[in-house]
Every structure is written in C-alpha cells, then in structure tokens.
Amino acid sequence: MPSSDLYGELRPRAFAIAYQMLGSVGEAEDVVQEAFLRLHQTLQRDEPITSPRAYVATLVTRLAIDHLRSARTRRERYVGEWLPEPVVTDPSPAEQVELADSLSLAFLVLLENLSPQQRAAFLLREVFEYPYPEVAEIIGTTVDTTRHLVARARKHVHERRPRYHASRQQRRELAQRFFAAAEQGDLRALEALLAQDVTLHADGGGNVPARTRPVSGRGRVIRAWSAGMSALARYGLRVRVTEVNGQPGAVAIDAQDRLAIVMGLDIVDGRIQAIHSVANPDKLRHLDRTSELGGLLRAAGGAGDDG
Known part of the structure; x- marks a missing residue:
C-alpha cells in the first residue's frame, strides 16, 4: 500500500x-x-x-x-x-x-x-x-x-435542494425543542415546529418495522411521529440530540447503550421540512466508528487541485 x-x-x-x-x-x-x-x-x-x-x-x-x-x-x-x-x-x-x-x-x-x-x-x-x-x-x-x-x-x-437560511446554532436549538416536545407529547409545540408540507421518511429495510412509504403533511406526520415516540418509550429507548450528516438530528439508544435509530432533520426557514429515520440495523453497524468517519468527511473540504 x-x-x-x-x-x-x-x-x-x-x-x-x-x-x-x-x-x-x-x-x-x-x-x-x-x-x-x-x-x-x-x-x-x-x-x-x-x-x-x-x-x-x-x-x-x-x-x-x-x-x-x-x-x-x-x-x-x-x-x-x-x-x-x-x-x-x-x-x-x-x-x-x-x-x-x-x-x-x-x-x-x-x-x-x-x-x-x-x-x-x-x-x-x-x-x-x-x-x-x-x-x-x-x-x-x-x-x-x-x-x-x-x-x-x-x-x-x-x-x-433545501435552502438553509437559519444559522447552524439556530437549527440545533430548533432540533432540541422538537425532540423535547416529541418526548413530552406536546402536539401544539410540534405543530409550530413543522412545515405545512413536512415529510417523514423511514428506512427499516425489512429488518425492523417501519413505514414503507413517506408520510406527508403536518397533521399526518405529527400522528405518525407521536406514535413512533410512544413506541420508543415503551421499549425503553432514550433519545439523544446530536448532528447527523452535518445537520441537526438525534439517535435512539436502548438501556445497554445500543444504537437503534438515527434521525436526521432538514430545517428550512425556521421549520422542519423533512425527517429521515434510519432503523435498518445493517445501515447502523458502522456507527461505532462514527468519530473516525466524521473526521474523514470534515477533512475532505477544499479545492480539487494539488495547490
């Protein structure tokens, strides 16, 4: 090599x-x-x-x-x-x-x-x-x-492509409010944070239960998301806000600190435009090396020539 x-x-x-x-x-x-x-x-x-x-x-x-x-x-x-x-x-x-x-x-x-x-x-x-x-x-x-x-x-x-007008700090704070409202079952707060045409995407890959088609519209997404968060609570999963693919998101972890779900948010004009939830375990196995991979991606910026 x-x-x-x-x-x-x-x-x-x-x-x-x-x-x-x-x-x-x-x-x-x-x-x-x-x-x-x-x-x-x-x-x-x-x-x-x-x-x-x-x-x-x-x-x-x-x-x-x-x-x-x-x-x-x-x-x-x-x-x-x-x-x-x-x-x-x-x-x-x-x-x-x-x-x-x-x-x-x-x-x-x-x-x-x-x-x-x-x-x-x-x-x-x-x-x-x-x-x-x-x-x-x-x-x-x-x-x-x-x-x-x-x-x-x-x-x-x-x-x-989404236009990110809010600062990264503002997006992180909005994500924290969103996941807090979801855990508390505060439907009014959730409604205020979601865009009217928000879309929920889920990937279970046939390995875990997940919706096979996107859910669109604020009301439908709130119902689907609230049901999902209730299921997480029943199974003893806790949610930790983090950054997913350079954007605000969260991970769901069980009592043994095993990763179950990764959720990413796309926030546009101060509202959540899309939620992407990945629960397929085949797509999460690499995340024990997440700091290494994140470092690789951060180090990859810059122009294409050799200087």
Whole structure:
C-alpha cells in the first residue's frame, strides 16, 4: 500500500467522494480500498503518476460510477424506502458549512435521481470544486459534455435542494425543542415546529418495522411521529440530540447503550421540512466508528487541485 503519509493525506477526499456518490459507508470504504490497492500496484510497477491526488480521485470516481450502476438494481428490490447510511458527525467549523450541507440525508436522497455520471460530474464540480477540464478527465468525457452534465444536474438539484437560511446554532436549538416536545407529547409545540408540507421518511429495510412509504403533511406526520415516540418509550429507548450528516438530528439508544435509530432533520426557514429515520440495523453497524468517519468527511473540504 502507499506510504502512511500519502494514505493519510489522500483518504479523506477519497472517502468523501465515494460516500457522497454511493450513500453507503460500507460500499464507499470498499471503493476506497480498491482504489488504494490499484495505486499501490501502479507504484510498485514504477509507473509515473504526476498527481497521486488526481489519480486516486479518478479511480474512486470511476469505481463508484460502476458500483452505483449495479447498486441501483439492488435498490429497486429494497423493502420499503431506501435511505443513505447515516454518519453521526461533530459540529463542523464555519469553513466546512457548505460541505456539511452537501452531506445531509435529504441532499443524498436527491442525488439518487441523477444518473451515475451526472452525479459524479455534479459532486466533483459543485461540491469538491474541481475545474471542468479535470472533471472531464476524471469521468472520461469532453469538457463540453461535462458542462452539460453539470448543468442538467444543477438544475435538478437547485430546484429541490433545501435552502438553509437559519444559522447552524439556530437549527440545533430548533432540533432540541422538537425532540423535547416529541418526548413530552406536546402536539401544539410540534405543530409550530413543522412545515405545512413536512415529510417523514423511514428506512427499516425489512429488518425492523417501519413505514414503507413517506408520510406527508403536518397533521399526518405529527400522528405518525407521536406514535413512533410512544413506541420508543415503551421499549425503553432514550433519545439523544446530536448532528447527523452535518445537520441537526438525534439517535435512539436502548438501556445497554445500543444504537437503534438515527434521525436526521432538514430545517428550512425556521421549520422542519423533512425527517429521515434510519432503523435498518445493517445501515447502523458502522456507527461505532462514527468519530473516525466524521473526521474523514470534515477533512475532505477544499479545492480539487494539488495547490
């Protein structure tokens, strides 16, 4: 494998690209491992590599595109609604706000509607700030085609992407009020915190009970959410507010400190626009390493060139 210094330098960006391409921690780590194995083999053959950073980004992106194409067939057979694997993150520093917003569960779900090539072009250009010629080289297209891919993806994303006008501190405080009101059964307070067209998404993967379709509308969401919180109390689960994928959220933990559910909130204009609840245990197993993964994502910001 490459030297530990090179690996440590390149891995955060590689993991962030793979995770945002695939929405899966396990699949992202597999792609990153394969990319570094290929880098190692190339170095062993003494083949010249002008920029290891660009080389790894290219490998990771192309592997992720291939992986995403095959994953889509599996997701069509998924039981219930498919949501990305969540990452519990520490509050991000100010310079990482844009990256944190691009990690939100709602944003990753939105990217699922793009083709794999559109998703790659959009992320590399709009999130990781690679110049168009470099994006074109990475995904194997012309600059004109790349511009077209990014433009189509940008139009789709910007029409639907949440606009976070409130500060991160304001969003965290609103999340705390929301989960407190839910635990107390304060329906009036819940109503005041939810947008009129709020949507509740749940992912049990067929492994645990969960709604198989989204619930929309303030009244329906309040009823469904209140019933869910009552069930958590009956099973002795306690809720702890934290940060999920760079946005306010919470985790539900049992008496043995075992993680049962991860919940992420999308807050727009001072109201909760969407709730994403992931209870599929297959998507939560990685969270015993959450601080490591959160650190990787925070370290991945910055422009795409080597300086």
